[in-house]
Amino acid sequence: MVMFTTIGGSALYFPKVSNNNNNSFLFHCPSKTTKTTNHYQQQHLSTITCSSSIITNNLVPIPNYKKNPLDFEYYVRDRCKSGNLGLDEALGLFDQLLQIRPLPCIIPFTQLLDTLVKMEHYHWVFNKFKLMLLAGIQPNIVTLNTLINCCCYVGRVDLGFAVLGNIFKRGMRPDPFTFSTILKGFSRKGDVNQVLDLFNKMLENQYPLNVFTLGVVTDALCKTNDTDAALKFMTRMEKINIRPNVKLYNTIINSLCKENRMDEAVHLFEQMDTKSVQPDIVTYNSLIHGLCRFGRQKEVTSLFEKMLSQNIQPNVNFCNIFVDFLSKQERMEEAFQIVELMPQAGLIPNVVTYTSLIHGLCNLGQWNKATELLNEMESRGISPNAQTYSILIDYKCKEGKFDEARHIFEMMTEKGLEPDTYTYSSLMDGYCLQGQMEEAKRVFDSMVVRGHEPSIINYTILIKGYCNARNMDDAVQLLNEMRSKGLKLDTTTYTTLIDGFFNVGKVLEAKELFYNLSTKDLQPDTTTYNMIDGYCKEEIQGSKVKEDDSHEAMQLLNTMIEKGFSPNAETASMQVNLSVKATKL
CATH class of the missing domain: 1.25.40 (Serine Threonine Protein Phosphatase 5, Tetratricopeptide repeat)
Structure with missing residues (x-):
């Protein structure tokens, strides 16, 4: 010390x-x-x-x-x-x-x-x-x-x-800035414990604090995804009469939005009004972006109207959020209207704006309009980025036009743009859908060679491809590779493998994976539960339901309903069949 x-x-x-x-x-x-x-x-x-x-x-x-x-x-x-x-x-x-x-x-x-x-x-x-x-x-x-x-x-x-x-x-x-600067130094290094220790020493010795000090500590907590601690910290500071400002609220609201805790983010936003803290464009950007991701259109519209009533002018980032939201909602006419109005507000559409529009057009299958927009974008001196090309590649892959997708990929690299994991995922997914697993694996290997660390999504795409091709050996090999790299498997990966094992009749392996979910702190979702029809489908169809299998399948179905999941029609039908068969055993 x-x-x-x-x-x-x-x-x-x-x-x-x-x-x-x-x-x-x-x-x-x-x-x-x-x-x-x-x-x-x-x-x-x-x-x-x-x-x-x-x-x-x-x-x-x-x-x-x-x-x-x-x-x-x-x-x-x-x-x-x-x-x-x-x-x-x-x-x-x-x-x-x-x-x-x-x-x-x-x-x-x-x-x-x-x-x-x-x-x-x-x-x-x-x-x-x-x-x-x-x-x-x-x-x-x-x-x-x-x-x-x-x-x-x-x-x-x-x-x-x-x-x-x-x-x-x-x-x-x-003064407050002396310690705040050191706190920020620890925060940049990701050392939250040192931030909190030093801050507590400041309190003990009654050194002066200000809202900037509070902001540094809050930001450090939010960066480590400890938003609950940040909320408690803000409440603690209010008790010693340090009132949070708009920047501090923005930090926590943004963190809540990133954690998909939108109801809490909206509640905190409403709290700002009761405490006479005026929101700014950053506040609205975070909230509207989060609400857009969940399709909460009415709340988005209400917030937008409130923002304008407070004379807060949209910036380019805000417009991009709205254009992206409308494009994903396939409301392209409204999206283009916003882009046309941007210059009147002194705002110039950028590569993010155009990329969202191109994405929306591709989702609607309007390839010609998408390429026209791409040409317009380049004529205005705005160069497409990796995401723009990735969207085009993804569209062509889904159409099964791999030669064109490969051509776009090559054009992208010739322009010095480095493909990202999304680009590779699009190519891999396209090849997997066509059953071309050798090509999909070649793209995966190329991604690794170019220095990209495969994500869970990349692995899951390949695993799904192998499962669909009934090649469970290679699927399991990828699973083991993920584990060896310390990647935490998610429910989607497990569900894909469970389905794959069911499809090739390996019920015991599927059952083992299903029960592994709880040991990995993962909760089965509706899709997972709806796959358990494979657990005894053959026995039901052949009127060979074993008593143990019947009871186990019924237990899984009952657990599903208790957890609030809704079985699909096929699974519900299986539940009836199992009940009937069980009474005859």
Whole structure:
């Protein structure tokens, strides 16, 4: 443990992140005598590898830093805020600030350091910070927060703690952003335990918190799919009068939507209104995207109307969500209307917009319109991406036109686009549907060779193909391969194999897999239960129902109904037959 003594005298303990003894290099410099400082400045300025000349491509005249130092400081501030400050110019401005006499205050130096962090030139931040110290310029809390942020961005949270130690050593009191920055560093590394430990230490020592701190912890929890903990954390913070803002609500709502917990997401959205937190376009994007996936059209329409009533203007992402929703609903006329209206709102359709439209047209079998739209898209300078081509390949595979699908695949790779697992899945599925298992396996192997890790979906497609071809040996071999790679099988994979074993008359193997579902924390679905008709179909048809088999099949059917599943007509008929046969035994 590392202990820092706070200003009030109480002790604050932190976990020891690293045994690296070089943490002090950030603050190690010679004594600040005029001779040493001037010598170091001259040496550095004569050997600096980057040009110190300022790029003058902006219309604002550059003040003379020697004659008008205050104007020059304002100029530095404005250039940092502009968002178009380049590296050479930033370094040049920093060096010219160092030449002003008397030396400027810390503020313009801090502004430039912060800009360098945002530009991701982290080594220059350390370089210029040390140069600043050697010049005799003392950092303030904002400067040191910026340095901590830089340390965390390069994955050295331990150096961030070293800076924190220097803050205490200088008699400064950390502000909410000091700790929030370190918390964010742990969060980037995925170390939620460290995030929570440090946050609890902050509470114990009564260090100041703000909504940004709360947002960092919430984001860390949601990234690890612990949304329930994030909700509890938000409630806990409200009890100490830290009110969540729209960004925090957005984080949790988005996480709930990703977990398909739409009712809870909508409830949290409604809670925002009661707590006077105004939603923004990000809030609506998450909710509408989630509701669209579940086809909850009325709620989508209601939310859209509410959004417009609050004068929240749609962005491109929002329009893409709507276009995708309408396309999947086969409401292509409405989808095209939205695209036509986008330019009036200053929004330009992008590759995602066109890809959704092409997908919708392909689902309707309107290939000619899809290719026309593809040509229009390219004529507007919008290049199709891997997903666009994958949709076209999938359509051709489902039509059984593998030569055309292969041609599109080759055209895609010639343009330098890397096929993704969806692309390969489309080709594999097409070949499997046609019973061309050698070709399907060849595509699978090609995917692996190109560095793509097969997913459960990829494996399940092949397994289903082998099951349909009554080749259970190869299907089981793939199953074992999945297990050896640590892939967690889902209900669909098990259902596919159970069906395959039933079809080849291997009832015992099917039964074993069925009962394995519960040991793997998986619940059989309706499809799984409806497959158990294979368990004793032959016996029923031949009036050879064994008492044990009859009772077991009835038990499975009753379990199905108890769990709320609805048997299909064939399974329900089997239930009646089993009951009749059982009474005759």
